[in-house]
């Protein structure tokens with residue numbers, strides 16, 4: 001299992017900080033961040049305002065749907081690991097090329113590839129509050145993330161199996177963008193067609209009820225240590241229900257107590 005280690009190397013002042021993450025033993029360290037123009041006070045003030053959260057849950061639990069609502073209501077950036085993977089594949093980066101070989105086989109991308117692909121993107125977000133959706137999926141990923149930044153909240157969606165099966169049976173996807181529709185909950189304007197591009201939608205083999213049971217078993221096995229990890233840190237918030245519309249008010253209330261000032265911060269709302 002990869003070991004993670006966090007090291008901060010300071011220059012003359014706090015305004016010149018590099019964060020170096022060594023995400024596996026023997027691998028070259030990844031230099032994540034260098035600040036140059038901020039005074040100590042600006043840095044402290046900026047960090048005090050920022051809010052970082054992750055959202056976890058099995059396939060079909062509503063991570064994407066709820067993330068969009070959070071991003072919209074609280075002005076956080078919604079960072080989706082699936083989107084990062086797709087962008088890297090499209091840009092043919094080294095990590096993207098590696099990731100593609102696994103996705104083609106319907107497999108999860110290995111931790112070391114995923115970490116290399118995602119952590120540098122988080123560095124570009126140091127000025128923003130964000131919500132990370134789809135990462136971490138394993139304890140190794142959670143530890144790597146922990147080595148790069150401190151989280152405020154981990155949202156855990158706990159949805160009954162029958163509900164997940166029903167939702168995914170009706171899930172249609174636009175593969176190039178990852179846009180998701182549900183024929184009952186949020187149908188496309190024209191059946192089988194993506195609203196934005198006009199391209200066809202598909203149903204994933206993986207979303208069939210037979211495949212889903214195996215996927216969920218695997219999810220439970222790998223997610224349990226991640227959930228325990230955040231529980232031990234005292235930042236885990238679990239929400240259980242069959243309807244996103246009933247979960248959403250509770251998440252909204254929680255976040256209102258945690259991020260009162262961010263909503264009006266134009267920096268978070270204006271760029272994506």
Ligand SMILES: Nc1ncnc2c1ncn2[C@@H]1O[C@H](COP(=O)(O)OP(=O)(O)OP(=O)(O)O)[C@@H](O)[C@H]1O
Pocket residue numbers: 057058059060081082083085102103106107108109110114134135136137138141178
């Ligand atoms: N944290 C991660 N670890 C490993 N692989 C990942 C991770 N995030 C994304 N991937 C890869 O990218 C693919 C697309 O991810 P995305 O989250 O969009 O869809 P998904 O797996 O169908 O998620 P869900 O079913 O939970 O909605 C995944 O199937 C997986 O191969």
Ligand SMILES: Nc1nc2c(ncn2[C@H]2C[C@H](O)[C@@H](COP(=O)(O)OP(=O)(O)O)O2)c(=O)[nH]1
Pocket residue numbers: 057058059060061062063064065066167168170171172180181182183184185186242243244245
């Ligand atoms: N019927 C119904 N469908 C829902 C609800 N919340 C989300 N959905 C739909 C939207 C998607 O087609 C599917 C899975 O949602 P998602 O947001 O893609 O979940 P996730 O895989 O990102 O965790 O379920 C909901 O509350 N009811």
